[in-house]
Amino acid sequence: MAHIKLKPSKEHIIKFNPNELDKIKYPPESLEYAKSYVESNRLAEHDEMDIMLLFPDRILFGFDYLDDKVKRVVVELNPVTIFFSNAVMCSGQLKYYKDLLLSQAPDVKAIGKGGEPVNLSHAGMYFQLAINCIINLQAALESFANRVIPDDYKFVGSDGKELASTVTLKLYNSIPAIKGRKFRPSKYRRYNSQIDNLIKLRNHIIHLKPNGLTNTGYKGVYRDLLNFDYYKAIESVRVFINFYEENLIEECPCGNDFSFIVGQDK
Numbered sequence: 001m002a003h004i005k006l007k008p009s010k011e012h013i014i015k016f017n018p019n020e021l022d023k024i025k026y027p028p029e030s031l032e033y034a035k036s037y038v039e040s041n042r043l044a045e046h047d048e049m050d051i052m053l054l055f056p057d058r059i060l061f062g063f064d065y066l067d068d069k070v071k072r073v074v075v076e077l078n079p080v081t082i083f084f085s086n087a088v089m090c091s092g093q094l095k096y097y098k099d100l101l102l103s104q105a106p107d108v109k110a111i112g113k114g115g116e117p118v119n120l121s122h123a124g125m126y127f128q129l130a131i132n133c134i135i136n137l138q139a140a141l142e143s144f145a146n147r148v149i150p151d152d153y154k155f156v157g158s159d160g161k162e163l164a165s166t167v168t169l170k171l172y173n174s175i176p177a178i179k180g181r182k183f184r185p186s187k188y189r190r191y192n193s194q195i196d197n198l199i200k201l202r203n204h205i206i207h208l209k210p211n212g213l214t215n216t217g218y219k220g221v222y223r224d225l226l227n228f229d230y231y232k233a234i235e236s237v238r239v240f241i242n243f244y245e246e247n248l249i250e251e252c253p254c255g256n257d258f259s260f261i262v263g264q265d266k
C-alpha cells in the first residue's frame with residue numbers, strides 16, 4: 001500500500017491571488033504589531049492571534065515554536081492522518097515478521113531434542129508492530145470522532161439517561177446523529193464487523209491483567225494478534241473515515257510504500 005498523505009489540520013481554499021495582498025496598504029498598528037511579534041519571543045496566542053500560512057491556492061493553519069532563540073513556524077497536521085499513516089507503516093513488514101517468528105518458533109515435537117531456543121526478539125519485532133498498528137488504527141477512529149463531536153455534546157441513551165462516551169457510542173451513534181447519515185447499511189456490514197473486532201482487540205490489549213499463579217492471561221490476546229487481519233482492518237477504518245469526510249485518508253499518488261522497520265537481532 002502506498003504511504004498515506006498527511007493532511008493539514010484545517011485548510012481553506014482561496015479564490016484570490018495572494019500576491020494581490022502586497023498591494024494592500026496595511027494600517028500602521030498592524031505593521032507595528034507585526035514588527036514587535038517578529039522581534040520578540042512571544043508566541044502568537046499570547047496576543048490571541050493565530051498563525052495562517054498562505055499558499056497560492058489555500059490557507060493552512062500552523063503554530064509558532066521557540067527553537068532555542070529562533071521563532072519558527074510549523075504547519076499543523078490532522079492527527080487522524082498521522083495515526084492512520086502510523087498504522088499503515090506498521091503493517092508493511094508484519095507478514096515478514098510473522099513468517100520469521102513462526103518459522104523459528106520450535107515445533108513442540110522437537111522440544112528437548114536440541115535445535116534453536118525460543119527467540120524473544122522475533123516475538124518482540126512482530127508484536128511491537130502488530131500492537132502499534134492496532135493502537136494507531138483505534139486512535140485514528142477516536143481522534144476522528146473527537147474532531148466531529150462538539151465539546152458540549154451530550155451522550156444520552158434512548159431513555160434520556162446520560163451514557164459513558166465509549167468509542168463505539170461515538171462511532172455508531174454520535175457521528176451518525178451529527179452527520180445525519182449512518183454507516184450501517186448492509187454494504188458496510190463487513191467493515192463494521194472489522195471495526196468491532198479492532199476495538200475489542202485493542203481493549204483486550206490495554207485492559208488485560210496477568211492472572212493466575214502459574215501462567216498469564218495474555219495468551220489469548222497474543223494468539224489473536226497472530227490471527228488478526230490487519231489489512232482488512234486498515235481498509236475498514238479508511239472506508240469509515242472517508243464515508244464521513246470524503247478523501248481524508250488518501251494514498252499518495254507517488255506509490256512509494258514506507259514501512260517502519262524494527263531492529264533485528266539474530
Ligand SMILES: [Zn+2]
Nearest residue numbers: 252254255256
Ligand atoms: Zn508520496
